[in-house]
Amino acid sequence: xxxxxxxxxxxxxGAEGSTDxxxxxxxxxxxxxxxxxxxxxxxxxxxxxxxxxQGLVFYHFGSVVNLLLAALxxxxxxxxxxxxxxxxxxxxxxxxxxxxxAIFGEDLDAGHVTxxxxxxxxxxxxxxxxxxxxxxxAPWTQFAQAATQAAFGGxxxxxxxxxxxxxxxxxxLYLGLEMLTHLDGDRAPALELFDRAKELASLFQALxxxxxxxxxxxGS
Amino acid sequence: xxxxxxxxxxxxxGAEGSTDxxxxxxxxxxxxxxxxxxxxxxxxxxxxxxxxxQGLVFYHFGSVVNLLLAALxxxxxxxxxxxxxxxxxxxxxxxxxxxxxAIFGEDLDAGHVTxxxxxxxxxxxxxxxxxxxxxxxAPWTQFAQAATQAAFGGxxxxxxxxxxxxxxxxxxLYLGLEMLTHLDGDRAPALELFDRAKELASLFQALxxxxxxxxxxxGS
DNA sequence: GTCTATACTTGGATAGAC
DNA sequence: GTCTATCCAAGTATAGAC
Numbered sequence: 001x002x003x004x005x006x007x008x009x010x011x012x013x014g015a016e017g018s019t020d021x022x023x024x025x026x027x028x029x030x031x032x033x034x035x036x037x038x039x040x041x042x043x044x045x046x047x048x049x050x051x052x053x054q055g056l057v058f059y060h061f062g063s064v065v066n067l068l069l070a071a072l073x074x075x076x077x078x079x080x081x082x083x084x085x086x087x088x089x090x091x092x093x094x095x096x097x098x099x100x101x102a103i104f105g106e107d108l109d110a111g112h113v114t115x116x117x118x119x120x121x122x123x124x125x126x127x128x129x130x131x132x133x134x135x136x137x138a139p140w141t142q143f144a145q146a147a148t149q150a151a152f153g154g155x156x157x158x159x160x161x162x163x164x165x166x167x168x169x170x171x172x173l174y175l176g177l178e179m180l181t182h183l184d185g186d187r188a189p190a191l192e193l194f195d196r197a198k199e200l201a202s203l204f205q206a207l208x209x210x211x212x213x214x215x216x217x218x219g220s
Numbered sequence: 221x222x223x224x225x226x227x228x229x230x231x232x233x234g235a236e237g238s239t240d241x242x243x244x245x246x247x248x249x250x251x252x253x254x255x256x257x258x259x260x261x262x263x264x265x266x267x268x269x270x271x272x273x274q275g276l277v278f279y280h281f282g283s284v285v286n287l288l289l290a291a292l293x294x295x296x297x298x299x300x301x302x303x304x305x306x307x308x309x310x311x312x313x314x315x316x317x318x319x320x321x322a323i324f325g326e327d328l329d330a331g332h333v334t335x336x337x338x339x340x341x342x343x344x345x346x347x348x349x350x351x352x353x354x355x356x357x358a359p360w361t362q363f364a365q366a367a368t369q370a371a372f373g374g375x376x377x378x379x380x381x382x383x384x385x386x387x388x389x390x391x392x393l394y395l396g397l398e399m400l401t402h403l404d405g406d407r408a409p410a411l412e413l414f415d416r417a418k419e420l421a422s423l424f425q426a427l428x429x430x431x432x433x434x435x436x437x438x439g440s
Numbered sequence: 441g442t443c444t445a446t447a448c449t450t451g452g453a454t455a456g457a458c
Numbered sequence: 459g460t461c462t463a464t465c466c467a468a469g470t471a472t473a474g475a476c
Contacts (some may be wrong), residue, residue, distance in 0.1 A: 021460080026245030039259040042451055053462055058453055060460095114344070120399050121341030124334070125259030134404045141400075161416040168409040169393065172400050176392030179340050180361075184354045189388040196381040241442080249463055262469060273444055280442090443476075450469070457462070 022060050022070075024050045029071035034111035038122025041068060065126055068119065072136050075115045079107070080143055087147045093201035096151035101194035104174070108187060113178040116140075120175070137171075144170045156204050228356045242280050242290075244270045249291035253294050258342025262287060288339065292356050295335045299327070300363055307367045313421040316371035321414035322392070328407060333398040336360075340395070356390075376424050431438035 029051035032041045047054035061067040086103060090096045107113045114150050116137065123129040145167035152158050157166070177190045248270035252261045263284050267274035281287040306323060310316045327333045338358065343349040365387035371376050377386070399411045 006412060012440045037341060039342055040345035043453085046449065055454080055462060055464095056460085064452070068351070077450085084266055117399075118344065120403055121257060122259055122335055123403065124255070124338065125260035137400070137403065150299075160419060162412065165409050165416060168400065169397075169413050172396030172410075173393045174396070175399055176391075176394070176396030179337070180357070180388065180392050183340055183343065183350060183357065189385050191317055192382065192385045193389050195387060199380060201302065239442095263471090269459070274470090275444065275446095275472080276442080284470075441476105443474105445473090445475085446469085447472080450467105452465105452467080454465080455463090458460085 003039040009093070021052060021056055024052065025057060025060060025067060026070050026074050030075055030115060031119050033068065033071060033115045038125070039117075041122075043067075065129055068122075069129075069132055069136070072115060072119050072133065075112055076136055076139065079112050080139060083143060083147075087150070090151060093151045093155065093157075093205055094198050095149060097194060097198040097201055101191060101198075104177070104190065105187075105193065108178065108181060108190075111182075113175065114182055117175055117179055117182075141167050141171050144168075152204075156207050157159050241272060241276055243403055245277060245287060246278060246290050246294050249287050250295055250335060253275045253288065253291060253335045253338050257286070258338040258345070261338075262296075263287075264385075265328065272398075275370060285349055289352055289356070290338050290347075292335060292353065296356055296359065298360060299332050303363060303367070307370070310367075310371055313375065313377075313425055314418050316416065317414060317418040317421055321411060324397070324410065324414065325407075328398065328401055328410075334402055337399055337402075339396055358438075361387050361391050364388075372424075376427050 002035075022062075025046065029041065032046045032049055036045060041064070043054045046067065047057055050056075057064060057067055061070060069203050072113050077086050080090040083103060088131065089101055119133050120137065123133045141164075145163050148166050148170065149158070152166075177193070181187050181190050248266045249261065252266045252269055254429050256265060261284070263274045263277040266287065267277055270276075277287055279283060281290060284390075303323060306319050307316065310319055339353050340357065343353045361384075365383050368386050368390065369378070369383050370436065372383075372386075397413070401410050
């Protein structure tokens with residue numbers, strides 16, 4: 001937008017050729033992480049996919065890992081926003097799990113979570129990368145905690161397990177399922193798990209409706 | 221000790237210098253995966269840690285990934301044997317979870333599961349590696365299924381979720397918790413999760429004792 | 441059969457062209 | 459300010475020494 005001075009530079013048709021190089025590189029970095037993993041995400045591989053010179057990685061981001069972190073930022077922001085929108089419309093535990101299952105399917109198809117997994121695993125190989133990645137994963141746990149609290153708040157689950165612990169477990173399970181499913185391509189067990197979790201949740205829902213009123217939301 | 225044919229070859233003191241080069245390389249590969257991850261596990265890095273020439277990686281294993289797979293084999297065999305021994309002495313769900321928590325602590329300290337995670341995540345970067353890794357992870361799910369069935373068999377859990385699904389979920393959670401804990405170094409949430417799971421299990425234990433006799437083991 | 445020295449390829453980073 | 463041509467380090471793999 002606002003591309004001043006359209007100096008008819010010859011480039012690939014469709015590419016604007018100047019300020020959005022960063023954007024193109026970030027997008028290519030994401031795709032490369034999905035397709036070739038952290039170990040395969042070299043400056044050359046990324047630039048090749050972006051259709052530009054590999055030196056641009058270093059000009060625009062300073063280093064490969066910095067570009068990779070920008071990619072993680074982009075994926076994280078995009079997904080968390082998407083999640084928030086989807087979760088906003090839920091009130092009950094079973095609805096939450098339904099939404100989670102649907103989103104899990106999306107993430108699996110598009111490979112969004114692969115980016116997280118690759119960055120977490122790849123963090124071991126580069127000194128100083130760990131904390132950077134950790135800071136970008138934290139919002140996921142935070143979101144999971146908010147979402148579970150919104151749906152399970154005041155239920156039986158809430159009193160038997162601290163919300164932060166649940167959130168951590170949910171994120172861990174999400175990452176683990178993504179890894180295993182990505183590895184062997186069989187998504188049936190994961191979807192089955194969501195299905196059963198929903199049944200268990202409805203059980204909890206029924207149980208927590210019985211005892212002393214915890215109050216159905218404020219005002220009643 | 222027992223250094224046959226003392227042909228006074230000069231080597232590092234302590235190293236026997238001949239047939240166990242493979243063993244030393246496998247051990248070094250494991251340590252390198254733990255410390256530097258898949259992306260950092262180059263032939264040079266591993267050989268350096270093993271204290272031998274990097275060419276030996278290719279002589280003994282043909283390629284780096286082959287050595288890495290041998291490392292995964294070794295870790296997997298070692299751990300699964302250890303798990304079996306520990307689980308053999310368990311009969312109740314709460315005991316199983318106690319054992320699982322203890323073993324999780326061990327694995328975290330020693331970095332055993334890091335090897336799995338790195339290999340799973342690294343599989344994306346090398347064509348054909350995925351199925352090889354998948355074949356080596358399958359026994360873990362198998363073991364988890366056997367263990368949960370031994371402890372939860374005939375309980376309420378068994379009838380609401382298929383054992384294979386539970387096993388998959390347990391392995392996924394285990395891998396995910398390892399990743400997150402390894403990333404930020406905070407093992408408290410994971411241990412808390414085991415603790416709460418134990419409470420829930422004892423609840424299930426109590427519930428499943430009430431209804432129509434599913435039969436305490438065969439016979440009776 | 442074991443291992444080392446060397447060939448060749450790919451990757452990270454920058455000096456300098458535009 | 460943006461990008462390309464080039465440099466050097468690190469990686470895989472093998473030919474050949476022992």
